[in-house]
Amino acid sequence: MPAADVAALVAAAREGGPRAVARLITLVEGASPQLREVMAALAPLAGRAYVVGLTGSPGVGKSTSTSALVTAYRRRGKRVGVLAVDPSSPFSGGALLGDRVRMGEHASDPGVYIRSMATRGHLGGLAWSAPQAIRVLDAAGCDVVLVETVGVGQSEVDIAGQADTCVVLLAPGMGDGIQAAKAGILEIGDVYVVNKADRDGADATARELNHMLGLGEARAPGDWRPPIVKTVAARDEGTDEVVEALEKHRAWTEEHGVLAERRRRRAAREVETIAVTALRERMADLHGDRRLSALAERITAGELDPYDATVELLEGLTGG
Amino acid sequence: MPAADVAALVAAAREGGPRAVARLITLVEGASPQLREVMAALAPLAGRAYVVGLTGSPGVGKSTSTSALVTAYRRRGKRVGVLAVDPSSPFSGGALLGDRVRMGEHASDPGVYIRSMATRGHLGGLAWSAPQAIRVLDAAGCDVVLVETVGVGQSEVDIAGQADTCVVLLAPGMGDGIQAAKAGILEIGDVYVVNKADRDGADATARELNHMLGLGEARAPGDWRPPIVKTVAARDEGTDEVVEALEKHRAWTEEHGVLAERRRRRAAREVETIAVTALRERMADLHGDRRLSALAERITAGELDPYDATVELLEGLTGG
Structure with a gap:
């Protein structure tokens, strides 16, 4: 998909253009490279x-x-x-x-x-x-x-x-x-x-x-x-x-004041979800499937429990 | 709940004791302080x-x-x-x-x-x-x-x-x-x-x-x-x-070789889930709800989008 003109899409969506709305949703729900741009454009409008x-x-x-x-x-x-x-x-x-x-x-x-x-x-x-x-x-x-x-x-x-x-x-x-x-x-x-x-x-x-x-x-x-x-x-x-x-x-x-509180909670959940997804990706990127595979192999062999495996994995990820 | 004698529970479970099985499940499915001990005891048996x-x-x-x-x-x-x-x-x-x-x-x-x-x-x-x-x-x-x-x-x-x-x-x-x-x-x-x-x-x-x-x-x-x-x-x-x-x-x-592969994949998913849960807890622990709340507040006010908020949150968490 070619890069979208985000500003134009947002303007069209606000004018009531159903295709622009659909396109924007597609951009935000997946891992589009334009995700951040779209989210920044939407923030003041939502x-x-x-x-x-x-x-x-x-x-x-x-x-x-x-x-x-x-x-x-x-x-x-x-x-x-x-x-x-x-x-x-x-x-x-x-x-x-x-x-x-x-x-x-x-x-x-x-x-x-x-x-x-x-x-x-x-x-x-x-x-x-x-x-x-x-x-x-x-x-x-x-x-x-x-x-x-x-x-x-x-x-x-x-x-x-x-x-x-x-x-x-x-x-x-x-x-x-x-x-x-x-x-x-x-x-x-x-x-x-x-x-x-x-x-x-x-x-x-x-x-x-x-x-x-x-x-x-x-x-x-x-x-x-x-x-x-x-x-x-x-x-x-x-x-x-x-x-x-x-x-x-x-x-x-x-x-x-319940509405404001609910919305803050919803926003906090959103941030948490994005953070966890980002960390998940980082885990996959930094350590590659190879390291996780090796741990999984030792778990299935009964040599290691999943908790200790996680500790090993995270030591590399968040330490130093 | 008092601390369980994990070795005795595991032995009883292997003898067919339904209460021991139930107790062990309760210990592993939640955040019991004995979780790691139980998981280590189970690893060679599973x-x-x-x-x-x-x-x-x-x-x-x-x-x-x-x-x-x-x-x-x-x-x-x-x-x-x-x-x-x-x-x-x-x-x-x-x-x-x-x-x-x-x-x-x-x-x-x-x-x-x-x-x-x-x-x-x-x-x-x-x-x-x-x-x-x-x-x-x-x-x-x-x-x-x-x-x-x-x-x-x-x-x-x-x-x-x-x-x-x-x-x-x-x-x-x-x-x-x-x-x-x-x-x-x-x-x-x-x-x-x-x-x-x-x-x-x-x-x-x-x-x-x-x-x-x-x-x-x-x-x-x-x-x-x-x-x-x-x-x-x-x-x-x-x-x-x-x-x-x-x-x-x-x-x-x-x-x-599909069985071995599936089990490795299942173990890898398990590790990932435990890792993500641990990271989620660390996020809550280190930064407290206060920092996340402040970000959520700015999001609901339209001043910040959730993605940028996440970047701010993670910078503190995994950096330096």
Whole structure:
């Protein structure tokens, strides 16, 4: 790929050019030589978008809910970015699935950017690439960035949990409440949505959730009490209530300094991820695969344990 | 927790003591001060077990298949370890689900160890804790270690993919074949299992898989051609065929030097993970959260981009 004119790309992205946005994401999510240039150009422009994470087990209707939220925010005149990090989503790899019907409506809307992201194979994994993609959508002038991740898998859950507001979706039946608890997603929700609420068991799921979240218990004044909203996303029922809950949470986070704190934490995580990736590369570069291979050989032979091997490896790397 | 007598624990584990095994895993998966001691004691004992990864989307019957494989290996007189890294598995967090009926049969069998692992919250995540747990089961004298992971999520898929043999499970319907491809699990299977083969569409799934894997195409002589086995794990149908396929793959990997290579690669990954975790801790220790916070603050203010922030952070860390 020839070197990009970063300033021109950034300008085009801010004018609403979807190709410029796509190109910028490609430049930041991988190990492009222009990565630093792009990141420097984006820095002063980012930090304006409201980042909403959506997560839940496969089958709860995350993509349909995301699509309904896009529609709702468009009705309010907002520019919306979607980052889909979900192997089961029709957004990600839609071409493979051959079904982009639902998104077709948004695909032709210049106020909507949709980006899907493979969950594997990147430089530093999702922890690296997702925040960079969010940063591009933010800098490109999106008012809202929806980050849809599957609520299974450590990296995926982490990404949604680091948003300004995190929505956890559930659906009646399938022991979802319990599964959610096991996957650790009950700790990260700011807003809970019981989707497919026209199905049997929706009330039971909401009750179970209410119980598990301890919503009946007293809280300190000023504490956030996550609301539980029932929706039928496929029929756009309850979407406005979700948006209202999001806006309430956003207002609460701003009022209590939580938003600024979350963003600092997100930025710190970003720095950590970049640092770890850089160190990983340095390890590979400086010592070459040969040294690591030799250690691995001794480990498989039972002559050395992995911990001592690491100490040997690091002595050379960070010492003197 | 008081300091453990590591030598006694290791001896007890090798005698078949399930509590000793459990205790050792607890010592290695977290940041126990005795971690190094335990790892050193295990090193000469590990490397004998055959490590089999099982992965697939939620709903394909991973846990039932794992259980059937345990039974099959027990019939052959093998000691079996199970590491379940799957939030949807009845093995993991079984107490929460209140359903250990299926494993009850194995739970009382002294030749079977079952360990479930939360997918979040550990020191260095799954990438750190799963290999250490496998190492304990291996050193404790398990002939076979079955590692069940959900085939969604980067870290989870990676763990299964690093086994001696990796089994990818699918089930008819639900567009599983396509989902598998999207989740990247089609690249890692050594043996494919179409479970729930009594359902409609099992042949279609097998055909689709056959096509996607390019199994109809010519391969170089000596290349491994992943078999596709149909099973009904709930009725123990096809399990012996799976075991045969596993044994064939194992023999092939031994013959072609692939097993040794995979194990070296796994050991190298382990070292890398430990090194990165150590560096992450050093970063936190040396510079404190204060320095990172100050950088994060400047990033959220748009004054600094994360990449430059990382450079600043690392200069202090690895320089001079």
